[in-house]
Amino acid sequence: MGTKLAIIMKESIPFICHEISTMTSPKPTILITELFGSLVLPIAEHFNMSKFVFWPSSAWNVALSLHTPTLDKVVEGEFTDQEEFIQIPGCNPISPCDLFSPFLDRNDQLYHEYLPMCEELRKVDGIFVNTFLELEAKTILALRSGKIYKVPIYPIGPLIREAKKQNCDDENRDYVIDWLDKQEEESVIYVSLGSGYTMSHEQIKEMALGLELSGKKFVWSLRPPSTKAGNDRYLTAGEDAGSNGVPKTRASVSAFPDEFHKIQNRGLVIMDWAPQLEILKHSSIGVFVSHCGWNSILESVSCGVPIVGWPLFADQLMNAETMAKEIGIGIRLNVAQSTKVVGSEEIGKTIWKIMDKEDIEGCAMRKRVKELKHIAEKIWSQDGPSFCEMTNAFVKMSHTNGV
Ligand SMILES: O=c1ccn([C@@H]2O[C@H](COP(=O)(O)OP(=O)(O)O[C@H]3O[C@H](CO)[C@@H](O)[C@H](O)[C@H]3O)[C@@H](O)[C@H]2O)c(=O)[nH]1
Numbered sequence: 001m002g003t004k005l006a007i008i009m010k011e012s013i014p015f016i017c018h019e020i021s022t023m024t025s026p027k028p029t030i031l032i033t034e035l036f037g038s039l040v041l042p043i044a045e046h047f048n049m050s051k052f053v054f055w056p057s058s059a060w061n062v063a064l065s066l067h068t069p070t071l072d073k074v075v076e077g078e079f080t081d082q083e084e085f086i087q088i089p090g091c092n093p094i095s096p097c098d099l100f101s102p103f104l105d106r107n108d109q110l111y112h113e114y115l116p117m118c119e120e121l122r123k124v125d126g127i128f129v130n131t132f133l134e135l136e137a138k139t140i141l142a143l144r145s146g147k148i149y150k151v152p153i154y155p156i157g158p159l160i161r162e163a164k165k166q167n168c169d170d171e172n173r174d175y176v177i178d179w180l181d182k183q184e185e186e187s188v189i190y191v192s193l194g195s196g197y198t199m200s201h202e203q204i205k206e207m208a209l210g211l212e213l214s215g216k217k218f219v220w221s222l223r224p225p226s227t228k229a230g231n232d233r234y235l236t237a238g239e240d241a242g243s244n245g246v247p248k249t250r251a252s253v254s255a256f257p258d259e260f261h262k263i264q265n266r267g268l269v270i271m272d273w274a275p276q277l278e279i280l281k282h283s284s285i286g287v288f289v290s291h292c293g294w295n296s297i298l299e300s301v302s303c304g305v306p307i308v309g310w311p312l313f314a315d316q317l318m319n320a321e322t323m324a325k326e327i328g329i330g331i332r333l334n335v336a337q338s339t340k341v342v343g344s345e346e347i348g349k350t351i352w353k354i355m356d357k358e359d360i361e362g363c364a365m366r367k368r369v370k371e372l373k374h375i376a377e378k379i380w381s382q383d384g385p386s387f388c389e390m391t392n393a394f395v396k397m398s399h400t401n402g403v
Helices: 002-022 036-040 042-046 059-074 109-121 137-145 170-181 201-214 258-266 276-281 294-303 316-327 344-355 360-378 385-401
Strands: 030-033 050-055 126-129 153-155 188-192 217-221 234-236 267-270 285-290 307-309 330-332
Touching (some): 002 042, 030 036, 042 050, 050 385, 059 109, 059 316, 126 385, 137 153, 137 316, 201 217, 201 258, 276 294, 285 344, 307 316, 330 344
Parallel strands (some): 050 126, 126 153, 188 217
């Protein structure tokens, strides 16, 4: 997909140039793209425009991309064969096996598309990053020190979609919120591994056993292992669908392992688009088992919910490291190397540790995420740090451009 996106962006250049040239009154003065769009940025010079990138992921990932042209020169052989951690000046190092897909094969086209994007990133007038200082202080300070590469960095996050604008129908939303209203404060686990992943039969079994071991109630956003969910949405309490207005579940239910059926009466299973932000905002949620997509991390932070990290692909492994080591609001699960499955004990004990009121580390993570929540609440108020960062960037740019 990354390669396709890069090609689409390059082929779009003539059309984007045409569109910009038709904008005459007023003339546009800034071109803002995201990373894949950075391949379009050279046209900004032709139109005398400033060049900015909006970065929807972590500051640490910005640091990696800015450092990549240097790594390309100094690292010999494949990144994945390196025995040492990959170092980025001033930032937390990373294990080569946590690097995202462009680094997996230096001969692959994806790497050859990614490298020029990183070169373009070095030439911009500024990078708006969906993060904030207190979240990634170490990395943001390293980026601002110029040790990695001198590019102005503007942390303008957390930018998250309003709950009502998430793509979930009202019937589903009301059902899950009513169920959560009946639960005790910070007692429920929310599990969602993103929209692009279907668990294997084996993994669903381990997850179900893990949830059982945790002894807690749960909301689990899940697709059946091998059949399509069709119109099925929620599955609750061993009930065979429809008895209390719950949308019916049929064939797909039989695709789940027995371990899953055993625990159904302790939770709510969502087989459709979950109202994630509203679930996370609910006071009954105590922990989020997440694939560590950056938006999910930011939403969890904004709601003050600690995370059990279960990264799957793309930048998620790197995000999980940032979440656990730099931000300090959760724990990353270990995947058994022999089976590539996360075991039930690992799931159960990690959830327990984070939710346990007596556990010192768990308490520290919960305290930290609540502090970040309070900071995030005020960050976009007038004169709040992210508002000021954005304003400063444009003021600086308008002085440079004389606009
Ligand atoms: O049932 C669902 C599932 C998801 N969401 C929302 O969808 C978004 C998911 O975003 P994210 O957590 O970032 O996951 P992905 O959609 O998987 O994000 C892609 O883009 C991110 C930002 O670049 C990367 O960090 C991820 O690795 C990449 O997979 C969030 O706003 C969720 O609240 C729902 O509302 N309901």
